[in-house]
Amino acid sequence: MKRNKIHLLTICCLSIALWSPAIGSTARADEPWAEQRQIGPFAVHSQFSLKDHVGLFADLKQIQQDLKRCLAIGDPRAPIQMYLFADKANYRRFIEARFPKAPDRPALFIKSGGVCMVFAYQSKQFEIDVRHETTHALLHADLPMVPLWLDEGLAEYFEVAPKDRALGNSYLGTMRLMTQFGIAPKITSLEKKANISEMGGSHYRYCWAWVHFMLHGPREAHGELVRYLADIRAMTPPGQLSDRLSRRIPRLNKQFVKHFRTWQR
Ligand SMILES: [Zn+2]
Numbered sequence: 001m002k003r004n005k006i007h008l009l010t011i012c013c014l015s016i017a018l019w020s021p022a023i024g025s026t027a028r029a030d031e032p033w034a035e036q037r038q039i040g041p042f043a044v045h046s047q048f049s050l051k052d053h054v055g056l057f058a059d060l061k062q063i064q065q066d067l068k069r070c071l072a073i074g075d076p077r078a079p080i081q082m083y084l085f086a087d088k089a090n091y092r093r094f095i096e097a098r099f100p101k102a103p104d105r106p107a108l109f110i111k112s113g114g115v116c117m118v119f120a121y122q123s124k125q126f127e128i129d130v131r132h133e134t135t136h137a138l139l140h141a142d143l144p145m146v147p148l149w150l151d152e153g154l155a156e157y158f159e160v161a162p163k164d165r166a167l168g169n170s171y172l173g174t175m176r177l178m179t180q181f182g183i184a185p186k187i188t189s190l191e192k193k194a195n196i197s198e199m200g201g202s203h204y205r206y207c208w209a210w211v212h213f214m215l216h217g218p219r220e221a222h223g224e225l226v227r228y229l230a231d232i233r234a235m236t237p238p239g240q241l242s243d244r245l246s247r248r249i250p251r252l253n254k255q256f257v258k259h260f261r262t263w264q265r
Pocket of ligand 1: 132136151152155
């Protein structure tokens with residue numbers, strides 16, 4: 001898989017929470033859809049047959065189950081609206097008519113009026129885009145907010161096919177190389193990112209790396225992430241995850257370096 005090429009494209013997603021579109025509170029489903037049906041928590045409106053994407057929806061179900069099992073993310077209380085387009089022109093026309101302020105991105109997650117919506121069109125990275133944006137949707141369907149860096153780190157982690165998450169992501173090689181030199185990306189720098197426009201390719205990689213560390217590294221890191229998300233859900237001021245991890249794990253950066261130096265295929 002041409003991961004490097006794909007990543008250049010998929011980093012251009014956008015997650016918008018509590019955003020007010022210019023027209024209506026949700027995208028209307030009045031397009032000539034080839035297929036409209038409920039698949040698990042997803043209300044899918046597609047301009048093409050979904051019969052060739054059975055595996056993709058199995059992946060989405062897996063993401064939902066894994067978010068629940070690993071991070072205690074609750075099931076969506078309302079269907080996640082998913083709009084799938086045959087090509088970019090149709091996608092842009094739909095988005096521009098309903099969300100004129102939305103940037104030109106290959107795929108979008110938008111939360112508006114409490115409704116989570118995913119938009120994507122058929123392309124080489126279609127399934128990666130859908131897994132990425134759906135991860136945002138599942139998180140935001142349960143939580144009142146998710147810090148940008150963590151939101152993107154989780155979406156990057158879950159965007160690959162489930163079998164590739166732990167060991168098959170192309171980010172892993174770069175992180176192994178960095179950590180051979182004892183370098184850990186600063187989690188505090190990632191926490192300062194307030195807007196997706198401040199995020200470059202390396203930032204997505206670093207967000208992914210900290211998520212990988214919390215999911216596959218020390219048990220204490222995973223436990224702190226789960227508690228942090230629980231505080232957000234309970235509307236308890238969660239503080240910075242970096243502070244919480246540092247309190248819980250002495251020599252946090254060294255543990256991060258050790259994690260990637262020893263993590264093996
Ligand atoms: Zn994203």
